Amino acid sequence: MPELPEVEGVVRLIRPAVEGRTVQEVTVSETVRESKAGGKDAILKRITEDAFIEEMTGATFRSVERRSKYIYFMMEKEGPFLFINHLGMTGAWFHVEALDGIREEKFRRHVHIVFTLDDGSLFVYSDIRRFGEMRLLQDESGYPPLLLMAPEPFGEDALHHFLDMSNRPKYARKPIKEVIMDGQVISGCGNIYATEALFREKIRPDRQAGDLPEEQKTALFRTVSSILAESIEAGGSTISDYRNINGESGSMQHRLKMYGKKQCPDCGAETEKMTIGGRTSVFCPSCQK
Structure with missing residues (x-):
């Protein structure tokens, strides 16, 4: 799933x-139309598809921002x-002159929303697994979960x-x-960067949050925000299906020390796995520890 840096x-x-x-x-794909006709949103x-088309046709993009x-x-x-x-697991945007400008076939085969812009270009949303959301x-206030998101993770208010x-x-x-992956606690930290931050701070992922002293939690938070900032500059992590709108991959995955590793880079011990959240x-x- 794309995390804060990828978004x-x-x-x-964009x-x-x-x-x-x-x-x-x-244009809305037949796949989406058939899915909604079958009772899936x-x-x-x-x-509805037709209401979405009506509302968006003639609308102007004034600005684009990220929140979490x-x-x-x-x-x-x-x-x-x-x-x-929300990009979900496999959502991706492309800005192309024609659909064949999307280089990878797996994204071309799963185009679901196409906006034709006033310069003739196409702004295209592809989603392989269709877990993404548009509202x-x-x-x-029209979607209350947005109001519960934690502050952006790069300021003192977010630490407090x-x-x-x-x-x-x-x-x-x-x-x-589980706590640092909760968007109401820290905004935008998912599995990849939570794994890395905990490794850098030498904290077991199953330690109870209440057992950590404030000094250690403060250091962990600063490491989370530092890793997120580092990943933004690296263009994010491409583990499977993340692409930017030019169809390009990020490079942060080459800097990851623990996520997906079988051996610890520091001590050489075999890594272990557990399921959390x-x-x-x-x-x-x-x-x-």
Whole structure:
């Protein structure tokens, strides 16, 4: 699943491609139409395909921002509204002149939303597993989970928020790995970067959050934010299906020391796995205590 750095990389490339552009035409795939006809709310959440097409046709992309792992498109059409996108597991955006400009066949075969822009170019959403989400809202209050997201992880307010939340009974008894992956506690930290941060701080992923002293939790938070910032500059991590809108991969995966590793790079011990919060956690049983 694309995490904060990958989404930030996508947003930085989306901005010059779509800001100021107006949607001339919208196409929704037959796959999405058939899925919704069968009672599944595939990609387009709480809106019909035809209503989505009607609302987006003639709308202008005013600005594009990232909030945690969400992409916020600020739109204008007889007034402002929000177009929210979450990439899910395999969502990807492409800005091309024609669909054959998408280089990889697996993404071409799973194109689900196509916006034809006023310069003739195509702004294309592909999603192999269709776990991504699109919502049209008047503001964030139209989808309450957005209001619960933690502050962006690069400021002191985010550290104070993390320390406060991690001490609450709801989180204090949970494994620290699960806590730092919770978007209401730290914004945008998923499995990859949680694994790396815990390894760098030599903390076992199953340690209860309430057992960690504040000094150690502060160091862990700063490491999480540092790794996220490092990954943004590296273009994110490409583990399987992440691509930016030019179809390019990130390079942060080459810097990862623990995620997906079978041997600890520091002590040479064989790594172990456990499941925490439904995700596989890799750790060094010797270095991480």
